[in-house]
Amino acid sequence: MKNPTLQTAAFVWPAAFVWPAAFVWPAAFVWTLALMWTLAATNASAAPIEASAVAAIPGAQAYQDSYDLEAGGKLEEALVALRGVPTGEQGTYVFALRKAWLNYTTGRYDAAIKGYQEAMGLAPSAVEPKLGIMLPQMALRRWLDVEKSAQAVLGVDAKSYLGTSRLAFALYNLGRYAEAEKQYRAVLVAYPSDVEMRAGLAWSLLQRGERSAAAKEFSNVLGVAPRHASAAAGARAAQ
Numbered sequence: 001m002k003n004p005t006l007q008t009a010a011f012v013w014p015a016a017f018v019w020p021a022a023f024v025w026p027a028a029f030v031w032t033l034a035l036m037w038t039l040a041a042t043n044a045s046a047a048p049i050e051a052s053a054v055a056a057i058p059g060a061q062a063y064q065d066s067y068d069l070e071a072g073g074k075l076e077e078a079l080v081a082l083r084g085v086p087t088g089e090q091g092t093y094v095f096a097l098r099k100a101w102l103n104y105t106t107g108r109y110d111a112a113i114k115g116y117q118e119a120m121g122l123a124p125s126a127v128e129p130k131l132g133i134m135l136p137q138m139a140l141r142r143w144l145d146v147e148k149s150a151q152a153v154l155g156v157d158a159k160s161y162l163g164t165s166r167l168a169f170a171l172y173n174l175g176r177y178a179e180a181e182k183q184y185r186a187v188l189v190a191y192p193s194d195v196e197m198r199a200g201l202a203w204s205l206l207q208r209g210e211r212s213a214a215a216k217e218f219s220n221v222l223g224v225a226p227r228h229a230s231a232a233a234g235a236r237a238a239q
Contacts, residue, residue, distance in 0.1 A: 059085035059095075066098070075106050093122040100132060109136035127156050134166050146170035161187065168200055177207040195225045202234050214238045 062084035069078035079102040085095055100115025116133035119126070130153045137145045147170045153163030168183035184201035191197060202217035215238040221231035 059089045063098070066102070070102070070105075075102065078102055079106060091122075093119055093126070096122060097129060097132065100129070104132075104136050104139070107139075109139050112136040125156070127153060127160070130156070131160075131162050134162075138166070138169070141173070143170045143173045147174070159190065161191065165197060165200075168197075168204075172200065172204060172207075175207075177204045180204045181208070193224075195221045195228060195231070199228065199231045199234065202231065202238075206234060206238055211238045 062081055065081040065084070066078045069075075069081055079099070082095075082099060082102060089095060096115055096119040100112045100119060103109075103115055104112035113133055113136050116129040116136075119129035119132075123129070130149060134146050134149045134153075137149060146166060150163050150167035150170060153160050154167070157163060164183055164187050168180050168187065171177075171180035171183060181201060181204040184197050184204060187197045188194065188201065198217055198221050202214045202221065205217060206214035215235060218231045218235040218238060221228050222235060225231065
């Protein structure tokens with residue numbers, strides 16, 4: 001029996017078990033933080049940032065144009081804008097990370113993986129590219145690679161939500177349901193209200209033949225999220 005939420009031919013975002021439903025931007029990505037810092041600095045100052053000051057910083061406007069275009073849903077244009085960063089600045093960690101993200105969002109998964117690997121080489125201790133590389137790996141359904149990347153994250157940050165939840169998702173897709181159950185339970189210790197993780201736990205239990213325990217967990221999800229499609233499908237399957 002397969003989890004119906006996992007059978008889409010074209011993978012976009014993991015339908016369940018990866019991040020909370022309210023999560024919008026992956027917190028690990030540095031360019032989002034950079035934008036937030038820029039906004040914070042603007043609000044903290046009585047005077048707006050002068051255009052001439054921005055122009056004096058190599059590549060700053062190209063980055064800003066890229067952020068603005070992405071925010072408007074123009075992903076291809078955002079990638080083109082990023083290429084406006086001066087050649088001498090394109091060997092930096094932030095550029096590699098930003099380019100990898102935009103390659104991922106535009107469906108260039110192999111290029112995204114290469115970009116995240118480049119970022120890792122530039123900052124070996126950084127967690128961000130280790131988290132980021134899992135996105136194109138999941139899109140390509142390279143579950144063994146996802147498992148390896150998740151373990152790398154957990155080696156640096158043992159309590160990483162994304163590292164643990166994505167490891168659970170990879171193990172589930174590899175058919176290693178007992179191991180997946182263990183990881184889902186680990187996340188739920190810290191995030192007991194996370195319905196995606198609880199649905200993942202329920203599916204893992206169901207795949208192991210523990211129908212009664214699975215039905216209880218699906219019911220727990222539906223009790224607080226009655227429109228949760230995966231839990232509803234699981235509840236029917238567990239009958």
